[in-house]
Amino acid sequence: MPTPTKGPRLGGGPAHERLILANLVTSLFEHDSITTTESKAKRLRPLAERLITFAKRGDLHARRRVMTVVRDKGVVHRLFVEVAPDMAERQGGYTRITKIGARKGDNAPMAVIELVREPVAKKATVKEAEGATKRAVKESKAAEAETSEAPAAEATEAAAVVELPKGAVAANEDGSAPEGYSVKGNADSGKYHVEGSQWYDQTEAEFWFASADDAKAAGFEPAGGEAKQAEGDDA
Amino acid sequence: MAVPKRKTSRSNTRHRRANWKATPVTLTTCPQCKAPMQPHIACPSCGSYNGRQYGVAERTEHQG
Numbered sequence: 001m002p003t004p005t006k007g008p009r010l011g012g013g014p015a016h017e018r019l020i021l022a023n024l025v026t027s028l029f030e031h032d033s034i035t036t037t038e039s040k041a042k043r044l045r046p047l048a049e050r051l052i053t054f055a056k057r058g059d060l061h062a063r064r065r066v067m068t069v070v071r072d073k074g075v076v077h078r079l080f081v082e083v084a085p086d087m088a089e090r091q092g093g094y095t096r097i098t099k100i101g102a103r104k105g106d107n108a109p110m111a112v113i114e115l116v117r118e119p120v121a122k123k124a125t126v127k128e129a130e131g132a133t134k135r136a137v138k139e140s141k142a143a144e145a146e147t148s149e150a151p152a153a154e155a156t157e158a159a160a161v162v163e164l165p166k167g168a169v170a171a172n173e174d175g176s177a178p179e180g181y182s183v184k185g186n187a188d189s190g191k192y193h194v195e196g197s198q199w200y201d202q203t204e205a206e207f208w209f210a211s212a213d214d215a216k217a218a219g220f221e222p223a224g225g226e227a228k229q230a231e232g233d234d235a
Numbered sequence: 236m237a238v239p240k241r242k243t244s245r246s247n248t249r250h251r252r253a254n255w256k257a258t259p260v261t262l263t264t265c266p267q268c269k270a271p272m273q274p275h276i277a278c279p280s281c282g283s284y285n286g287r288q289y290g291v292a293e294r295t296e297h298q299g
Contacts, residue, residue, distance in 0.1 A: 035291045098277055098284050098285075098287070098289060098292075099275060099276045099277065100276060100277045100279075100289060100291060100292035101273075101276060101277075101279045101292060101294050110291075112277075112289055112291060112292070
């Protein structure tokens, strides 16, 4: 017996269901984000992600497979040319469903389903691991410098890396903030985080700045764009 | 076709319905605007969820 489709059935029959899903997925690829009921969004997600996988493959055969669902050539073109390159680094999880409140007329739970087109954010654990690798490399270099005179030049290079940028203060031994400095600077990514911004808590600060402007002057970039790191904008 | 033999008495009806109870909606506080909101659902007063913004999530008392 074939495995039944996961999730609720939609519409008045199989053909109607196919039409509903095809129309939803067409709108999703056209507008990047659509508002629909939660159950439709949940049915839409696997279909949309499968089509994006085809789009990432990008050949003519894949395009024809997508054309069997999305009938609009313009939308398929947009999917292959604009959406697929943004998903190149992402291994699945191309869409995001966010629940919003119930609809007024029938109290149906609603949701926003959107394409996740922003670049893949590195996980904190990965960053920690990378930091550990860097530290290990530095320590081994320092050890080499002690054993022989020749790699002394290398050691000075390593020392140059930890030199402070202008207007920055190194983090305390326990990683807490030095007094009067509240902006975190991440030496690995070259980005800064103001207090209360999205990644502030999970960021390990190598440098601390007194203000965002100091961080910018030292060549650090605002993490997640200028708007996210606007100072004193908590609301 | 099987049909009920007796009319359901008012007493039986009311006993049955006495057990239909409403449960309170679980609420948390929005980290952005401090308004009450349901967990795992975008805030109905400011539209924020997990650091992202959803204008369609905003609700007023009268509009759905």
